[in-house]
Amino acid sequence: MVARDTPMGSNEEGVEVTATMPVIGAEGIECPRHVGIVGLGLIGGSLALRLKAAGCRVSAWNHRPHPYAAARMAGIDCRDTLEELVEAQPDVLVLCNPLKVMPRVMQVISPIINPARTTLTDVGSVKGLVREQIHAAGLQDCYVGAHPMTGNEHSGWEAANARLFDNALWAITYDEHTEYRRIVQLAGMITRGLQNGLIIIDDEIHDCATSLISHMPHVVSTALINQLTVSPERNIAAELSAGCWRDMTRVALTDPDRTCAMVVENAENVSGLLRQMARRLESMADALDADDASAIHAFFTEGQPYRDFKAKMRGRHDETETVFTSLRIDPVHWRESFLRSAQRGEYIVRFTSGHHALAERREMIL
Amino acid sequence: MVARDTPMGSNEEGVEVTATMPVIGAEGIECPRHVGIVGLGLIGGSLALRLKAAGCRVSAWNHRPHPYAAARMAGIDCRDTLEELVEAQPDVLVLCNPLKVMPRVMQVISPIINPARTTLTDVGSVKGLVREQIHAAGLQDCYVGAHPMTGNEHSGWEAANARLFDNALWAITYDEHTEYRRIVQLAGMITRGLQNGLIIIDDEIHDCATSLISHMPHVVSTALINQLTVSPERNIAAELSAGCWRDMTRVALTDPDRTCAMVVENAENVSGLLRQMARRLESMADALDADDASAIHAFFTEGQPYRDFKAKMRGRHDETETVFTSLRIDPVHWRESFLRSAQRGEYIVRFTSGHHALAERREMIL
Incomplete structure (x- = not known):
């Protein structure tokens, strides 16, 4: 066990080697x-x-x-x-x-x-x-x-x-x-x-991001099946349902107790995002009722940077070369070094030394 | 062209044979x-x-x-x-x-x-x-x-x-x-x-059912990618996203102009359902903020009849026998005959005569 790139952490001054030192x-x-x-x-x-x-x-x-x-x-x-x-x-x-x-x-x-x-x-x-x-x-x-x-x-x-x-x-x-x-x-x-690859972020950003891409969508998916269940035309609706409905309600069919536990553990983030989603849906309903073409158009174009990102990601699968970048981690402001890297859409695939990592570059949502 | 089961419609008295008579x-x-x-x-x-x-x-x-x-x-x-x-x-x-x-x-x-x-x-x-x-x-x-x-x-x-x-x-x-x-x-x-199979329903129920299982969910899916796009942590969220997010946003990636046209054509139904969804999400947010275990539990159990229906449908794929039922269509109240059949979750697979059809029985959401 030799640490050749000390100090490793802000509270490491000397070269004291312990089992908790990286090998x-x-x-x-x-x-x-x-x-x-x-x-x-x-x-x-x-x-x-x-x-x-x-x-x-x-x-x-x-x-x-x-x-x-x-x-x-x-x-x-x-x-x-x-x-x-x-x-x-x-x-x-x-x-x-x-x-x-x-x-x-x-x-x-x-x-x-x-x-x-x-x-x-x-x-x-x-x-x-x-x-x-x-x-x-x-x-x-x-x-x-x-x-x-x-x-x-x-x-x-x-x-x-x-x-x-x-x-x-x-x-x-x-x-x-x-x-x-x-x-x-x-x-x-x-x-x-x-x-495996990894990103290094703070707890809060982690819980905020996972509620956005998983916990809140699980609630939305569940709300969709609830809405169908109470509809008097639920059987006709189910008969006419196809790929869109199947995909959007798949996670609502998994164990509801597990989903419930997951949502409750991250309640504050989920609740905030649900309110934001509710406002988005309400405001789209307003635009439809008012036949407000420009608000409707704005709704359907707001997510274009994400569509462009997905299109670029699909394009990458055809390419053979993965682009790596060398990440130098600031010994004092290492939290910022890691967070900026994750925000640039990079995955760390290896630490080449105590303060240097190799990261895979991916596309970004601009 | 012989109609052996006349009168076919309420305004058909005799046996006048025209090209618009079913063969x-x-x-x-x-x-x-x-x-x-x-x-x-x-x-x-x-x-x-x-x-x-x-x-x-x-x-x-x-x-x-x-x-x-x-x-x-x-x-x-x-x-x-x-x-x-x-x-x-x-x-x-x-x-x-x-x-x-x-x-x-x-x-x-x-x-x-x-x-x-x-x-x-x-x-x-x-x-x-x-x-x-x-x-x-x-x-x-x-x-x-x-x-x-x-x-x-x-x-x-x-x-x-x-x-x-x-x-x-x-x-x-x-x-x-x-x-x-x-x-x-x-x-x-x-x-x-x-x-192909078919169901026979009125325009209004059709547009209400399709807005429930397709048009409104397309808007919800689009709102999800909008929400991610404006998040400061969008790239981290995209990195952490997995199957739930991918499935729930797939339809938001299809041509937004086509989706927009579809939604606008059915604006009234979609708008009503969006407001209902918004209320569901708001009330779940309230339950999470209040740590209201019974409201949270109710939210996750409301759609259980749909989960049970899907489980029964999956079970049916293992069976070899399809169950058919003979449908007698009332010559005067034929609209009701057809609508009830669709509401029972049946598909018409053939008309055996002018007022009799063979229908495939499926599971129902109870």
Whole structure:
């Protein structure tokens, strides 16, 4: 473990090497040697299998031992208790348990984790709420938020599969307590252990963006099926429905309890966006009632930058060359360096040193 | 041409046989012998090709003659003028021209059409507006509305293809002027010539149902991309977006001018539904802000009858047997007979006689 590009974080002055330092090899930041996984469900199980396949040492604990026989066959070191897993001092400990047991899990971890040896992270789809719980448990100094963009309609170890992470993009999130070196260490797990790309943003922007592209649209989709359900002509409407309706209501057919939980966890952002959507729909209704051609035209052209972006993205699939850019991360203002990169539409694919990353350039919505 | 089940319509007393009588053969109502098509674009061209392949005589006119060479190769009788096509007195004349030239086309047709020889119909996605134009042109006595649920993102004769109508469902629409026998005649073209199913409903219910499952959702989808486009974090949101966002915004990426025209043609229905959707989203925002668990729960369970319906429909794909029911159409109250059948979720697949149809039973949203 050699950090050749110190200081790594703003609070790192010397060259003190600890387990929470990113591992730097000939090709840049490497995957941490030992990862602990709490919860061997769909995400945790898939993560464990993929990291193990990449040559990483993987320890795990699950609240019920039923996946252990199969997990051990795959080379995963299964522990009898959560305490045992924490005391094994993995370089990175990933919380993949359901959000509702998060406070209880943190309570167990908090008194026994060694922050000098272990970086704590999670995979929840809402970061603000987890961050609050982390602070309440006094774990903020060793925590980095994370959210992999993957999953499917299944759950449990039975559905776990290393390929679930094929081409997944991760968001790593920070707040004012986050240590830079722990971000780089986690990025090593994601880019080298999982072969995934990532962006690094703050909790608030993460939760705002995910409510915009997922949580709020889930509510809209549900409102559409509610509207059909109460229509006296619901059966005729269903008979006449085609691709537009099918696509727009697909997510409303998935488990409503899961959707409900997701929306409630990000309630403030979702509520604000719902009100904005309501105003957009109302104002389009006004324009239609008034036969206001210019307002109607404005409504249908407002999203043109997004249509242009999608057209450019489709065009790129035909090209063979991916464009990479070298990202220099400011040692002090690293939050801004990362955020600007994400806002330019870049994905980080590897840290070449402690303060340099390789990022894939994508199209931008202008 | 023998009508063995007269009177066919309420205004048919005797057994007077005209070209607008449905053709009845051993297997029930047959395809009309001669169909005229106005406009050889995607829909008109596909219709012409499919009817020709089914052995029907097909005549056509297009405002520009560029598809004529290929159409003639396919056996379609292409006419130099619209007048010539009308004067050929096809049993059914189908208007497949763009909606914006509809009044002009009707103006040409009106003085020369022979209502005793020809039934007039169209394929537009909004029926109320076409009906108004039909009345303005004095064509209401020979007109029946129709709307095939098919199409794709292409347009023009080059994209025409008989397979576009594979498994298409049609809505036939009526008002108080519609003659029963013309509906049955058109149903012969759809069920026997095209091998498609159909429902028979009034204009108003049609336009209300299509605004619910297509026009209003197109506006909602467009509002979603508008909302993303104006977000300062639009590029991060786009990076984090996955299946939910992709599905819900797909139709917003199609030609906005076409969507705009479709919405404006059905403005009143769309505007009403947009206001209802806005209220649903507002009230969910209120529930989230108030942390009102019971209101939130109610929102996520309101559409359960639709989820149950979809689950039953998916289950049916595994079964081999399709359930048919015999529909007796009341000679006087035929509008009610047809409407009730559609409301029960049935598709008419064939008229076995002038007042009997075979309908496929489907699941219902209860």
